[in-house]
Amino acid sequence: MTENVDVVVIGAGAAGLMCAAEAGKRGRSVRLLDHGKKAGRKIIISGGGRCNFTNMYAEPANYLSQNPHFCKSALAQYTQWDFIAMVDKHGIAYHEKTLGQLFCDDSAHQIVDMLLKECDDAGVKVQLRTEILGVEKLDNGFLVKTSQGELACTSLVVACGGLSMPKLGATPLGYQIAEQFGLNVLPTRAGLVPFTLQPEQKEVLAELSGVSVDSYATAKDGTGFKEALLFTHRGLSGPAVLQVSSYWQPGEAVTFDLSPQESLIDWLLEQAKTQPQLTLKNALARKFPKSMVEAWIKLHQLPNPAIGQLSNKLREQLNTVLHQWQVIPSGTEGYRTAEVTLGGVDTNGLSSKTMAAKNVDGLYFIGEVVDVTGWLGGFNFQWAWSSGWLAGQYA
Ligand code: FDA
Helix, strand or coil: CEEECCEEEECCCHHHHHHHHHHHHCCCCEEEECCCCCCCHHHHHHHHHCCEEEECCCCHHHEECCCCCCCHHHHHHCCHHHHHHHHHHCCCCEEECCCCEEEECCCCHHHHHHHHHHHHHCCCEEECCCCEEEEEEECCEEEEEECCEEEEECEEEECCCCCCCHHHCCCCHHHHHHHHCCCCEEEEEEECCCEECCHHHHHHHHHHCCCEEEEEEECCCCCEEEEEEEECCCEEECHHHHHHHCCCCCCCCEEEECCCCCCHHHHHHHHHHHCCCCEHHHHHCCCCCHHHHHHHHHHCCCCCCEHHHCCHHHHHHHHHHHHCEEECCCEECHHHCCCEEEEEECHHHECCCCCEECCCCCEEECHHHECCEECCCCHHHHHHHHHHHHHHCCC
């Protein structure tokens, strides 16, 4: 037996929950489907369990897309302040951690509960543990075949996310539906993801696992981020690395300034005025963890003279390895640990005013499945809320 509803939303993640609630508020009968046993699984684990749900400074410049203008309309129509107002309405306490990033004081579960309450109040039926077996076009809408039966709908919203973290339910279904209906899908790759290193570097730097230092990381195209760099037993991570990874292509170098605030050469020369006998190693240990100084000396085969006797050549070498440390990662940790998927449904095939497919009436794509990817810091959820809200006004 086929059930009839106005709207089917595939994917009860951030974008799907928002869209379903909004469409329900317009009086549409909405079915929100997910193959998982819980809604909003990525929300729950995000931000270390506290969900960095938006960023106070979110703007189009914080997003990557083949068409950087596409995200403007959604972000302007449903802003971070609109989402913050919803969080306030539900009495959820939050704080700014850094750089405009807003986190729940207590738990990310509060954000999922809030969205489920909005869905419930709007009469949305959330149907979990439901496999999507196929989608067909009908004269006046779509037929969605599932493991729990068939649903006919006039609007179909695809909100099933990207490929990152398959263990949390990520599948390529959204891209497959796009292709089935003739939309172009741009190549995908892991974003906001740690780098792996070449064996020689990995061996030396693995000793630094857990060490974090300030840095300014720059990609080949010049995009840079001043954030922490974290050494891990697999390679490089931390916010600076995650951010720059979205701008990285295999084979390219990433440059790290390990003292973005201050010239270390000037500082060493200053120190040499009062303590010329101090060794380079001991001097640098005043600025960096000792283990890092040891590893740096080993990795770059630096001598260890008294700082009163630094040659011009050594100064230049120090400048290079400390302020312009170039790394060619061997790769990334891939979708297993990536926070997001770059690429996806080509925005050329979508209306930025409604998120609807231009060539198929009633078909919408929202959230991460679309070729719009935010920086680290709450920007990806804001895109999910904004694009989900927008489609919810039309689906
Ligand atoms: P999302 O992935 O949330 O939802 C897709 C839904 O579709 C899932 O529920 C999935 O089960 C379902 N689905 C997939 N395939 C299906 C199929 N075949 N059949 C049925 N259902 C299917 N962003 C941010 O702004 N702040 C943060 O703090 C974090 N933190 C963070 C931590 C970690 C570990 C990760 C992996 C990611 C983040 N992110 C983040 C990114 C953020 O989670 C992501 O951008 C949004 O969840 C995307 O929302 P969507 O609704 O598009 O997809």
